Amino acid sequence: MKIDILTLFPNMFKIPLGESIIGRAREKGILNINVINIRDYSENKHKKVDDYPYGGGAGMVMQPQPIDTALEAIDAKNHKIIYMSPKGKTFNQEMAKELAKEERLIFICGHYEGIDQRVIDHWVTDEISIGDYVLTGGELPTMVVIDAVSRLIPGVLGQEESFMDESFYNGLLEYPQYTRPSEYKNMKVPDILLSGNHKKIEEWRKLQALKITKKNRPDMFEKYINGKNLNKEEKKLIQKLLEDKRLTF
Numbered sequence: 001m002k003i004d005i006l007t008l009f010p011n012m013f014k015i016p017l018g019e020s021i022i023g024r025a026r027e028k029g030i031l032n033i034n035v036i037n038i039r040d041y042s043e044n045k046h047k048k049v050d051d052y053p054y055g056g057g058a059g060m061v062m063q064p065q066p067i068d069t070a071l072e073a074i075d076a077k078n079h080k081i082i083y084m085s086p087k088g089k090t091f092n093q094e095m096a097k098e099l100a101k102e103e104r105l106i107f108i109c110g111h112y113e114g115i116d117q118r119v120i121d122h123w124v125t126d127e128i129s130i131g132d133y134v135l136t137g138g139e140l141p142t143m144v145v146i147d148a149v150s151r152l153i154p155g156v157l158g159q160e161e162s163f164m165d166e167s168f169y170n171g172l173l174e175y176p177q178y179t180r181p182s183e184y185k186n187m188k189v190p191d192i193l194l195s196g197n198h199k200k201i202e203e204w205r206k207l208q209a210l211k212i213t214k215k216n217r218p219d220m221f222e223k224y225i226n227g228k229n230l231n232k233e234e235k236k237l238i239q240k241l242l243e244d245k246r247l248t249f
């Protein structure tokens with residue numbers, strides 16, 4: 001996948017997108033990330049990129065010209081152009097899955113009070129928020145989306161890493177994870193995980209995933225148990241969970 005990032009602060013991306021899984025995916029050529037300094041495209045002799053808002057009010061607004069020229073220069077037309085914005089649709093795993101199917105993504109990072117609306121109207125295909133709070137710039141939100149999307153691209157995660165069981169992928173939060181040692185400071189790993197009985201382990205994990213989802217995300221739990229794709233075993237497990245008085249949440 002090719003990713004272009006338009007930003008006023010290119011240095012912010014160096015380490016987060018250069019290390020670990022994303023760094024390896026770039027080395028392998030699965031991800032091709034191109035960070036563009038919007039200021040380089042300013043036609044102002046002082047390389048100015050922002051100005052006061054029409055109509056008054058606090059802060060500065062990023063001017064249309066540098067962003068427009070940068071988008072023209074990278075031939076952005078006909079691709080997904082994402083403006084990270086608190087006014088956008090809230091990002092989630094479903095959106096990550098959809099974006100992971102694209103061949104090319106272009107991100108615009110806003111700063112100050114954001115970007116001139118004409119750029120959004122003319123160019124932007126998706127406005128995405130990473131949550132109901134306001135950050136100083138679109139750089140961190142862009143990194144969040146790139147990270148979530150990249151790990152869904154085939155070949156980015158190693159064979160030993162998988163997102164299939166992870167939180168949100170199948171509508172539930174993930175079951176608890178344990179590793180060696182089997183006992184630490186008198187705290188034991190649940191016996192079932194040491195039993196070698198894969199069917200029982202799978203059932204236990206499903207039950208734990210249902211429990212944690214019911215406790216922390218009742219909205220997701222309701223949606224899941226009312227879904228159409230539940231198999232017989234899952235229905236039995238949910239019934240057991242809802243009836244078993246010993247299972248408190």
Ligand SMILES: C[S@@+](CC[C@H](N)C(=O)[O-])C[C@H]1O[C@@H](n2cnc3c(N)ncnc32)[C@H](O)[C@@H]1O
Binds near residue numbers: 087113115128129132
């Ligand atoms: C200070 S914010 C501007 C907020 C804007 N004036 C508003 O009230 O909607 C500056 C930039 O940070 C980015 N940003 C801030 N919060 C964000 C969020 N929750 N999700 C995505 N981007 C965000 C956007 O790119 C935005 O243009």
